[in-house]
Amino acid sequence: MRVALIGYGNVGKAFARLLQVKQSTFPFRIVAIHTARHGTAYDSNGLGLAPPWGPAAASVEAFLDEAQPEVAIEITTLNPESGEPAIAHIRSAFARNIHVITANKGPIAHAYSSLNAEARRRQVEFRFESTVMDGTPIFSNVRNNLPGVKILGFRGVLNSTSKVVLGALQRGLTLEEGIREAQRMGVAEADPWYDIDGWDSAAKAAALANVLMQAQTNPQEVERRGLRDIDPQEPARLARAGKTIQLVSSAEYTNGSVRLQVSPEILPNTDLLASVAGTSNLLLLYTDLMGTIGTLSIDPGVEQTAYGLFSDLVDIARSV
Numbered sequence: 001m002r003v004a005l006i007g008y009g010n011v012g013k014a015f016a017r018l019l020q021v022k023q024s025t026f027p028f029r030i031v032a033i034h035t036a037r038h039g040t041a042y043d044s045n046g047l048g049l050a051p052p053w054g055p056a057a058a059s060v061e062a063f064l065d066e067a068q069p070e071v072a073i074e075i076t077t078l079n080p081e082s083g084e085p086a087i088a089h090i091r092s093a094f095a096r097n098i099h100v101i102t103a104n105k106g107p108i109a110h111a112y113s114s115l116n117a118e119a120r121r122r123q124v125e126f127r128f129e130s131t132v133m134d135g136t137p138i139f140s141n142v143r144n145n146l147p148g149v150k151i152l153g154f155r156g157v158l159n160s161t162s163k164v165v166l167g168a169l170q171r172g173l174t175l176e177e178g179i180r181e182a183q184r185m186g187v188a189e190a191d192p193w194y195d196i197d198g199w200d201s202a203a204k205a206a207a208l209a210n211v212l213m214q215a216q217t218n219p220q221e222v223e224r225r226g227l228r229d230i231d232p233q234e235p236a237r238l239a240r241a242g243k244t245i246q247l248v249s250s251a252e253y254t255n256g257s258v259r260l261q262v263s264p265e266i267l268p269n270t271d272l273l274a275s276v277a278g279t280s281n282l283l284l285l286y287t288d289l290m291g292t293i294g295t296l297s298i299d300p301g302v303e304q305t306a307y308g309l310f311s312d313l314v315d316i317a318r319s320v
């Protein structure tokens with residue numbers, strides 16, 4: 001299958017490495033890569049890990065017209081406020097009847113319903129497993145393994161940076177020291193305040209609600225409080241009392257619509273959401289037929305994000 005990448009940063013490179021490792025059993029070919037500053041590369045026989053960059057294509061449309069891929073993978077930088085230009089990139093691919101995979105949560109948090117409708121109209125596939133919990137199966141699990149199940153709500157600890165920062169506060173360090181620790185570990189967003197103020201958690205909550213609960217929402221509509229809303233001394237005080245604070249993303253139906261919240265919550269250490277150590281993430285789905293289902297990803301990294309793209313690609317290859 002011919003694959004084009006829009007974006008070739010940490011995720012794109014990890015994905016290209018993964019395809020090389022699995023080449024003998026999964027013969028996918030990256031035939032083109034487009035970036036913002038590095039330029040554009042094409043080779044219909046397949047590009048290596050260090051593509052020979054040429055001049056940048058004039059536009060994503062021109063890139064796709066030249067590359068003629070079957071699948072486009074959108075992995076450009078996240079714009080949390082609007083989801084652009086990734087939304088436009090995805091629409092350009094659909095307009096050319098190209099299947100799309102993305103790890104960029106912007107489009108799913110801001111425009112899932114219209115993008116999904118567009119994909120259906122064009123009879124192309126649209127996958128986004130890596131947008132929440134770094135490739136751990138959430139969306140495909142519900143789609144493939146839970147037929148007829150209604151998702152009634154969820155609670156999750158979905159942002160690794162806030163976990164690291166709260167851990168630092170618990171040990172008596174400052175917010176800034178916690179942020180530096182998360183940056184050293186490589187888990188913080190380019191702008192760490194986006195994690196600290198709950199925007200990343202809000203974008204993930206909106207994405208989950210849009211896909212799993214048919215909400216038509218966006219991150220701005222999430223009731224949001226972040227770590228700047230707590231007393232920095234409180235995590236250390238609570239630790240002495242056997243309690244912890246976690247930045248929890250949650251959803252529930254109220255009066256027929258989906259209410260989304262991101263908030264630092266005080267939890268007893270025995271609460272499942274409090275018990276997940278390190279940078280690990282946990283999501284609990286509340287369902288009508290299957291009770292509560294929990295998914296845990298232990299210290300996920302970029303290799304798992306790349307795997308989410310890979311699993312989406314295999315799924316598309318099997319379904320067309």
Ligand SMILES: NC(=O)c1ccc[n+]([C@@H]2O[C@H](COP(=O)([O-])OP(=O)(O)OC[C@H]3O[C@@H](n4cnc5c(N)ncnc54)[C@H](OP(=O)(O)O)[C@@H]3O)[C@@H](O)[C@H]2O)c1
Binds near residue numbers: 008012034302
């Ligand atoms: N890193 C993770 O573990 C992780 C986990 C889950 C989801 N994600 C999501 O995956 C996406 C990629 O993450 P990353 O860590 O790979 O980011 P990154 O290292 O910053 O790379 C972003 C890539 O996008 C390119 N780009 C930016 N704007 C573009 C535009 N308008 N047109 C074409 N290319 C453009 C950049 O080009 P240049 O190289 O020329 O600058 C770069 O190659 C993001 O949306 C992120 O939120 C990442």
